[in-house]
Amino acid sequence: MEKHKLKNFVDSGLSTYQIADRVDKGQTTVRYWLKKYGLQTIYPQYRISGSAEEFWNWVDISEPDNCWQWKEARKGEYGKYRLDGRRMGAHRVAWELTNGPVPAGMEVCHRCDNPCCVNPAHLFVGTHQDNMMDAYIKGRIAPPPAFIKLGVENHSAKLTETDVKNIRARYSSGETQTSIAQDFPVSNQQISEIVRRKCWSHI
Numbered sequence: 584m585e586k587h588k589l590k591n592f593v594d595s596g597l598s599t600y601q602i603a604d605r606v607d608k609g610q611t612t613v614r615y616w617l618k619k620y621g622l623q624t625i626y627p628q629y630r631i632s633g634s635a636e637e638f639w640n641w642v643d644i645s646e647p648d649n650c651w652q653w654k655e656a657r658k659g660e661y662g663k664y665r666l667d668g669r670r671m672g673a674h675r676v677a678w679e680l681t682n683g684p685v686p687a688g689m690e691v692c693h694r695c696d697n698p699c700c701v702n703p704a705h706l707f708v709g710t711h712q713d714n715m716m717d718a719y720i721k722g723r724i725a726p727p728p729a730f731i732k733l734g735v736e737n738h739s740a741k742l743t744e745t746d747v748k749n750i751r752a753r754y755s756s757g758e759t760q761t762s763i764a765q766d767f768p769v770s771n772q773q774i775s776e777i778v779r780r781k782c783w784s785h786i
């Protein structure tokens with residue numbers, strides 16, 4: 584595609600998805616051109632907005648069991664939608680349009696571990712705790728401190744005994760927990776638990 588043609592699309596405010604649709608190419612191809620020509624589509628969060636009926640126009644509705652991709656989401660990211668002025672995650676909108684308002688304090692979670700999926704059959708509501716637990720079970724996040732029992736005896740442990748000794752030694756010599764956390768596959772919170780011997784206390 585020629586640069587001036589692509590630039591016209593960008594200048595007229597079309598999204599990557601809309602451009603891909605106009606020229607009958609994939610979004611990946613359009614993103615490649617955009618990068619090549621140093622152009623950028625206007626992509627403020629929640630740019631996509633509308634009514635409940637219009638919402639489904641942005642969904643790649645497929646077989647009932649399959650993931651239904653949010654057309655404007657990048658892989659691994661949540662879709663966003665402004666529903667009648669309310670800024671929401673696209674998956675949350677899909678759940679609400681199917682089931683009614685999300686109860687206070689609850690989150691809409693994915694069974695399929697695909698953030699840009701908005702198939703209502705793949706969504707469930709849970710507490711933040713459930714969501715974190717779910718992410719942990721699927722291996723997306725490190726185990727929350729409460730699940731760390733006795734270090735290596737726990738199969739999900741990401742640290743070795745040597746790591747733990749290292750962490751404590753570095754902390755004792757004055758290094759900050761944040762700085763230490765950068766070198767290990769655990770959070771600041773977990774470093775804090777380790778140096779305070781709230782976990783790995785047997786070492």
Ligand SMILES: [Zn+2]
Nearest residue numbers: 650695700705
């Ligand atoms: Zn799905």
